[in-house]
Amino acid sequence: MLSFIFRRLGVMALAMACLSLVVFFLINLEPNLKKLAIGQLTQRASGAEIESWLQDNGYRQNFFVRYGQWLGVLQKQPNIDRETGEATSRFSYCNEPAVPRYSGILQGDFGCSTKFRQPVTAQLLPALAATGKLMFWVMAVMVPVSLVIGVLAGMREGSRIDRGLSVASITTTATPEYISGVIFAVVFASWLGWLNASAASATNSGITFYNFALPVMTMAVYGTGYIARMTRASMVEVMTQQYIRTARLKGLGFNAVVLKHALRNALIAPFTVIMLQFPWLLTGVVIVEVMFRYQGFGYTLVEAAANNDIDLLLACSLVSVFVVLSTQLISDIGYALLNPRIRVQ
């Protein structure tokens, strides 16, 4: 088991290295660098100005040198002033020292955000905390609801409850966040006026039911149907097992059979599915945060991508890839732990 985890962690590190290289390549394409330069200068900056800005700020160094600097295996160089020849800090607003030094992600320095004009960690950590709150409430709503729906539907396969709930869960899987968000906002904010269609106030003045219910509902709906269907399939399979028949034949009531014998075995498969929902939830986070103006990780990612904020975008990609890969690992380990029939070697 331990060697399995170590091997998986090794593959994970390799994957993150490959992906960061790909992202680094894509955001350092010539048009993207120009976009960054124009954003830092003015809209009307001439070609020569852009070129000299890129030159001065070290964006014209060799690609692999810059990747090494970002990683922390090569030294980051300060800018050299053209006239005086003095070394100046590359990003003065991040308090970067004006001396060459090893300072990449291996040393724990994620760089400096050119859009928000502060170190990446100072921007990203509060955003991640905000998104963490959103995710917590989404999970707190989505998981119990979908498990109950799935168990109710799978308890008696083919019954009226099963058909009704199955159609309902198929419908929610056809409702991505930008659809359910609009529908909920129309119904609950514009029409009934019960809830606030903007979560902007949640960032500053705290989370209330009034400003947070809509984003949470919107995100929970898309995943609910999928988890419910998986739970139903697993429940249906368990209900046909021999031991359920034995329990029924020894005279146990239907409810007792479901609660004591079926439920525990039926919930193993959904655990994996819930863990693998995280990549989907990441996309959902971006849509919901943009739609309801909530300043979390998704909002940061969109801003970073729109302004080609190199260090911030790289950090965002690392975070999201890390979330995806580690949830995959947790789901595999958890599945092996929960299911006594599976043993990893």
Place this chain on the structure above:
Amino acid sequence: MEFDTLGFFGILFGTLARFWPVWIALATILVLSLRYRKYLGLYGHLFDSNVGIAGLMICLFWLFTAVFADVITPFGALEQVPVLRNSMPGTIDPESGLPFLFGGDRLGRDVFSRMVFGSQIVLVIAPAATLFALMVGTTLGLPAGYYGGRIDNILSFLANLVLAFPVILLFYLLVTPGIRETAIPQWMAGVFFIFPMIFFSTLFYTRFSRRPGLLAVLLAATFVLGGWIYAGLVFNADPLGLVSIRPNELNIFVAVVFASSPGVFRIVRGLVMDIKTRDYVSAAQTRGENPWYIMLWEVLPNARGPLIVDVCLRIGYTTILLGTLGYFGLGLAPESPDWGTGIKESSRLLRAYVHPALPPVFALMSFVLGLNLLADALREQSLKD
């Protein structure tokens, strides 16, 4: 200024009447299919369940809407009637006397017509991209599952790499105006679009290598047809001028294929690993058949059930991805009538006007729902066999 308006029933019947070619086509298909359902195999079995009929009808509804879009729509997708800006549903255009059935948007364009034209974009890109992803995923998944070992390790690692990217980040990196200035979309298109040709030529070669006459005809057809479409899509240099694609559409197309082929790869690989343990595969191996013959003509036909279901679901998922692209304004032109862009435009003004948001929302939702229902019915039917 006051305009004549239609009431609720006026809008309802007006809308139903506008779709007349679709109703005729649907009725024809329904009658013919019900009469000959016994001879139609899996397709005929769909009519055994209500879910199957509902799913099929919704999908066909949007298919025919896309086909007959020019007949159905009273106005053009970009046609603006300035006086009808943000007009309520049912307002009648004073010049032409035709109603804005679902109202006007903020530029005075007919929401109904835009929804109908939007179906054309979605119903071309989503199925086509899914088919290309299917080709790529199948061609790579077959050897990975069949041979296992190192080739499987490498391909699976690459597939997991792509799957580890959150889709939205992938799109923000791959679908930008900046990327279009480089040759990356062309390179990716060049790689992806060659897979159908590899697939079909291997398919024909392994089966008909002992009948050179037929093989030559089939291979020639594959290369001429494939090369023609390849030239049109990748180099935008179709000699006949029939196949062409705008740079932004190519960019979207390539990104969507890139995002969804690893999923197909994983499914095909899993199916092949399961099927290769069957007796008929051992029999073919004992006969000394070419491995590619076994993969393409013994294994693949027996994996078709789950693959068809997956394709249905995947077209729906691709539609959702296209909507996401539209919602973030990536790739598609800002005035494009597709549903995602429509939702983006109108959801910003939701506080003031609700009506322009709802038609694209329900269009996208119903189309994906139809595909999901269809997949569900197909899955039940293939489990019965």
